[in-house]
Amino acid sequence: MLPDRSRGELRMKLSTRILLVIAICLLPTIILQLGFSWSQWSQRKTQLDTIAVRQAELLSGTVMSIAEGARILLGAAAQYHQVRTLGADCSARLSALREYAPGYAFIALLDDQGQVRCASDPGLAQPQGWIEQARAAQHFTAGRFSRLPDRAGAVLPFFLPLRTGSAAGADGGTLVAALDLDWLARTLAGLKREGSALMATGVLTVADAGGVILARDVRHEEFLGASFPPAAMPLVQATQPGTLRIRSIDGTDRLVGYTPPTAASHNLAAVVGFSEPELMGDLEQGLLQGVLLLAGVSLAVFFFTRQVALRFIERPTRILLAVARRWGQGDLAARAPAGDHRSEFGQIGAAWNTMADQLQRREEELRDYADVLEARVAERTRELVRTNNRLTTEIEERRQAEAALLQAQKVQAVGQLAGGIAHDFNNVLQAVLGGTSLIRRRAGDTAAIRRLTDMVEEAARRGESITRRLLAFSRREELRATTLDIEQLLGGLRDVLAATLGGRIRVVAEVTPGLPPVLADRSQFETVLLNLATNARDAMPEGGTLTLCAEASRIGPDSTVAGLAPGDYVHLVVADTGEGMDAATLAQATEPFFTTKPLGQGTGLGLAMASSFAQGSGGALALDSEPGRGTRVSLWLPATRLEGEAVTETPLGSQSAASTAAPGRRPRVLLVDDEPLVRTVLAGELIDAGYEVVEAEDGGAALALLQKGEAIQLLVTDLAMPGLDGVGLIREAQHRLPGLPAIIVTGYAGDAANLAIGAVVGGPFALMRKPILGARLLDQIAALLSPARQPAKVD
Known part of the structure; x- marks a missing residue:
């Protein structure tokens, strides 16, 4: 079998590799063609920028001519004596002059206060929008876009201040010529006549210094008085002609050439916009044709190369691979067909046939050797099986011997432990039995009974100490x-x-x-x-x-x-x-x-x-x-940095049932223990302390009392009992009486006690170890029934 990598390489046919080589050879030509196309495209972009600026400059020249016409018109009006002296026929003179300037809505003379003194149109209303512009003019200049209050349309005022020192007449006033912007739009449309230097595909726009459109050759009425979009506002602040690629006010993406509004251009901006795709169309079509031609040539080269590779390379290779696959399947008798020994493929086929002959001979030799080796392995296997059986027998015998020795050690250890424990506990029992015997004989002697009970209690504490040492040794306490x-x-x-x-x-x-x-x-x-x-x-x-x-x-x-x-x-x-x-x-x-x-x-x-x-x-x-x-x-x-004890126990006190029960009512305690002797002793302690005691011999009996509605204020239970244990009983009891205080009294230690502490939730809880003194149990009950803990109520 061939390695994974080799099989992956064989999956790429030789003809495919030849095509890949040809593609690599064509790659420089393709890259050069793409570079040439990119160069042409970039040059056309630069040419379009230059054309756009030149078109804007041509439009600016036309606008400057119109402005110079307004200067000449106002200069001629200023030469009239009737105008300068405000003669009776001042308005008539201005009206006659306006007849020779059809592109102007009116010509008027304003005094220093901004009042119309005479006008070509006698019915001209008092101007409002450009009075301050007229008063502020220091020389001939164009104003801002303005609308007339008494007629339709809009005008662009041109101002020429009169500078004589006479206080009479109109000296010191300002002549105003209002250019009709509709006439200006028609003029712009006429500039794109056949043979004009301005291209017919451009959109011509004239704007004032504030970016307000004064005239357009296309859709003039729609955009008259509108402001340039924000993307076009940089041309208003520019100082030199330039280009922008923006979305125009009519929503069309355009290449815009402009001349900015400067003092030299009388604060008027000339803008020419072109649809760049239209201007680039011929070039892009030529580039596309070149790419298609290159692609066609490349495909033709690939096709003819594929046919040649199939005939002279891939077919002989496929035959050799078929023979190799048969060898891989174990058929070493397969041979490559005889070919032209002068060609490389013929030489490869002959070499493969020679190799197949050698491999066939080696396989026969290996088969004979394998038969001999198999017989030897079978014999050695039988010997190993016999040896393993003996070892298994010996291991089992040793395991049994070790088990017997361990049992003997355990018996010896138990004997040693039992001897010591028996000795200590016999002393304890001797003191307890002797003390109880003396108490029985001296029942009438109170002082003697007190001494004897103290002695019995001390003996019991010795027994508790022995138990604790054993539990500490076994790690169960x-x-x-x-x-x-x-x-x-x-x-x-x-x-x-x-x-x-x-x-x-x-x-x-x-x-x-x-x-x-x-x-x-x-x-x-x-x-x-x-x-x-x-x-x-x-x-x-x-x-x-x-x-x-x-x-x-x-x-x-x-x-x-x-x-x-x-x-x-x-x-x-x-x-x-x-x-x-x-x-x-x-x-x-x-x-x-x-x-x-x-x-x-x-x-x-x-x-x-x-x-x-x-x-x-x-x-x-x-x-x-x-x-x-x-x-x-x-x-x-x-080491620890804690202050005080890490585990605190319930403080001992002298509270009694009277201090924890409601006035006129004795607390009721449910006492559960499967040992009658322990239950009797604990019940006696509780009754002597003033509690009402309800006894149950196991968890099931206690649960039955709760189901009957037995009213209790506290539960005292053993941990390990037949059937329902103390943990399960506390859960059930606190489920029926939420917040019910509970005490577990147990002689066990370790895992069972920890389980009880982690499992019981829902109410006050305490864990106490046997043996316990009655006084300690009473103190713990008093702490759980303190006024800070309200007893549970029966549902």
């Missing part, structure tokens, strides 16, 4: 984290250890000042330090020094301390000068139940509990020891 001041804690602990460990042990505390607090369970932290101190004491039978060190530590990403995330920590070290441990002992030191102490003197849980505590607090524990050089226990705990 949640850590009640608080912020701890390490400097203060180690300072107090040093005095306790100095008095406890004996006079032969010297206790030293080295704490870096200003340490940040840590977030950890205080009781378990103290227990861990006491266990480490006890181990250090046992390792120094002849006495020695126990050192407690604490310092701030910054752990980076490249830290070698296993299990520590980057961050700020407080590094505590408990070091002794005792016997130390060898490498084998050090490797097993933190394993549960591993101990080097004699039987009955250690359970092997101290270091395991310390490691569990460190990991549960977000830190880590590490050991470093050598025989004869003592042991160094390093403990890292996360």
Whole structure:
């Protein structure tokens, strides 16, 4: 098989490649033709700009001639004595003069105050639009577009001030000749007669200095008095003739040539607009014909080249490819047809046939070799199967042996643990049973009963302490984290250890000042330090020094301390000068139940509990020891900047049911527990405190009471019960009684308790651990039923 790239190259036929080569050869000619066409097009554009400016200048010359005619006309009027002296026939003289200037609407004389003193038209109304223009004129000039109030049409006034010093007559006035703009439009239309220098395709426009159209040879009446569009206003501010390509006022895109309104042109602009596509039409047609001719020639070349390539190149190539495909399919007997050996394709065919003969011989040799190799592989496979069967048998035997050894270790560990726990719990039970027996015999002695109950309670607390240590070891008791001041804690602990460990042990505390607090369970932290101190004491039978060190530590990403995330920590070290441990002992030191102490003197849980505590607090524990050089226990705990305790418990108080219930009504508590003894004891505590108690043996019975409409103000339930557990019961109860306060009392710890805390929502909630004192339960109930929390109402 050919590679993907090779197959892609073969898909482009040789004839196509030849056409591509021809196209590349024609490309310079095409580029030259396009460049020549572009050059012609650009030159025509430049020529059109020049023509447009020349046309505008020709129109400007005509406009200047009209303005000079107005100057001559007004100059002739100024020569009349009757006009200068305001004689009786002043108006007649002006009227006669106007007969020789048919393009003017009237000729008039204004005094310095802008009043008409005489006019060619006796009925001429007092002008309004160009009085100020006439008074401001200092020499002959054209005014602005104006309309006459008493007649149709519009005019362009020309002003000639009279400059004599006489105070009488018209001296100091202004002669005005009003050019009829309709006459001017007709004049512009006549300029494009046959043989004129002005092109017939142009649109001629005359405007004043403000861009107001005075006359057009096309659609004059429609645009008379209109202002140029904004795109054309630059020609009004220009100082030299030029061109613009804009959309004209009639909505047509035009090439506009112009002469700007300047003092030399009497403030009149001459504009000639052309439709550029019309002027470019002949050139564009010629360019199009050239492009079509070039395209035709190129297509003809391509066609003839394609036929030649098909006959002399593509057909022989197709035959060779067909033979190659048959080889690819395994038919090595295929051969290329014999051709003219003088041609390249004939030589290629002969070379391919020779290669096919060689490949066929190699294939036969490889087939024979493959048969031999296959037989060898089959034999080796059978040997590997036999070996694998033996290994599988041995692995299974080893797995069973390891399982038996693990079971034996578990039995040994359980035996060690059971022995220690049995011893401690037998002491507790002895105190409890003995105390209850004495209470029964001394029922009448109140003082003795109080002492005995205190003793029984202390024994129960010992049992609780044993349970908590086991749970801490197994990591099933949640850590009640608080912020701890390490400097203060180690300072107090040093005095306790100095008095406890004996006079032969010297206790030293080295704490870096200003340490940040840590977030950890205080009781378990103290227990861990006491266990480490006890181990250090046992390792120094002849006495020695126990050192407690604490310092701030910054752990980076490249830290070698296993299990520590980057961050700020407080590094505590408990070091002794005792016997130390060898490498084998050090490797097993933190394993549960591993101990080097004699039987009955250690359970092997101290270091395991310390490691569990460190990991549960977000830190880590590490050991470093050598025989004869003592042991160094390093403990890292996360530093925190929090002030006060991170986890707060409900404050204990002495509130009673009377302070939380409505006047005249005792609060009703629904108590649910599947243990009758626990339920009886808790119910007695609540009844003695003044609460009404409704008991239920499980969640289903409690739910049935709620469905009957039992009115309650608080729910106390066990967590683990047959059927509906405490979490589900609280959900259902708070669904029926929104905002109902609830307390879960459980002997479990860890995941189940955390599930209860995260799952129960909708009302005040508390979680309490067994065993609990009645006073603590009453305080918790009083806190939940405080006036700030309104009890739920029955729907």
